[in-house]
Amino acid sequence: MNQPSIPKGTRDFSPEIMVKRNYIFSVIRQSFERFGYMPLETPSMENVETLTGKYGDEGDKLIFRILDSGDYLKEVSDEQLQSRNLSQITKGIAEKALRYDLTVPFARFVVMHQNKIAFPFKRYQIQPVWRADRPQKGRYREFYQCDADVVGSDSLLNEVELVQIFDEVLTKLRVPSVIKINNRKILYGIAEVAGIADRMMEMTIAIDKLDKIGESGVIEELRTREFSDESINVIKGLFEMTGDYESRLNAIAVMLRGSETGLKGVEELQSIFNDVNTLGLNDCELELDITLARGLNYYTGAIFEVKAKNVQMGSICGGGRYDDLTGIFGLKGVSGVGISFGADRIFDVMTELNVFPSGTDSTTRLLFVNFGKTEELHCMKLLREIRKAGINAEIYPEQGKLKKQFKYADDKGIPFVATIGSEEMSKGIIALKDMKSGEQKHVSLPDLIHLLKA
RNA sequence: GUGGUCGUAGCUCAGCUGGUAGAGCUCCAGAUUGUGGUUCUGGCUGUCGUGGGUUCGAGCCCCAUCGAUCACCCCA
16 A cells, blocks of 8 residues: 655644744734735636746746646647647646735736725735745745735835834744845846846846855856856946945946936835834844845846845745736736745744744643543533633543643643642642643632733 | 755664664653653564566665655746
């Protein structure tokens, strides 16, 4: 018999892990709502046309398609099958696909419901997305994104607030991070000045790898992509910029003086930096990274990427402004900006840093030991009061060796155990043991509730 | 989609130039019939990923296949 298994790149989440995951989700959700974002959910699957063409050629390949039900070959001719023209055949047999991110379905939603929506529209969405990637460290085929987006507002105040959300959430989760920011307009300006405006995508893919393959690696990549020496020389100028964001932005402004778009990008970043610095951040830093590109090609303005400090891991959050994502679906002139937390990577980082707070081991706070029928009923009465007081509590469902019952509490990470035998029962008291310190004392029911509520 | 590494007990792994498998941890029981985590004692656990080949004989060599993992591309 084959061992049962799950698809590549997917995972089961055990109760112990889910308690911790839910902690992350709740912190993120709380901050989103604190900043005025409202919840939204969209279907796991979308029509294929909704998704294709939004994520670049590479992205299209990574979309999971869903095979049609029934006689799914009925629309495919024998000639098409013979020719093995995959893209043609795929169209005929798969009209649905699993969502690849949350931003595109959101844009689709905004367009479909534009008449019912009050703009600026702020929504958050916490749902899984799927990518047919080959799994590796920190990369899964099914993972959760936690997005907050606002559409219908051009104001850079949104960008500033989104940086504050990054900072608030990651500070609460005890994951100090660097928030890298750049602007697509600047990248476009560079391409323009270098005379390669039409090949901006290629250029950004190359310079995005700077921290991975170094300056010489980037230049080599540009060469193999057959960029001219003049263009490469212009791009090289980027690597020579040093100092704080102000001096670097000034240097870029000089470099981009021939590009109106590029200068607009510089101006935007200056504004965002000024505001963020005036307001201040907690445990995160905002850092200008001119080489930051981001692959999703719908971004047009500010782009974000967040990396946890002191951990070897890809980016844990991303985001950016997209001026015309809704335009693709027929609603022009509505700009949006949003961010995304990668909950699975944040989980991995928190595990590595060991920063989960106590209380994320178990949802149960108190276990009653079971001594038999009479005591059982007595405990059940107390449990009603304890649960009414909002404390998560349970009783071991059968009489058994104390060793076994205490071990159960220990395995489950339950912090308190109440023991009520005949003696306690007759005196109307509870023997309460703190499993962490090992201390045990007799308390009354109100005392116990008071103690566990704290 | 391309390339590398690895599959032996529930987990982490050892196993010499081929001679029919072992350690630690976990788990279970007892020491302790009203107390977990620490300590001590005892015990269970394997189609050596799968299929084929070479050989008197394969965990070890060869081929295939599946799975895991890391890197590239790309990305949370």
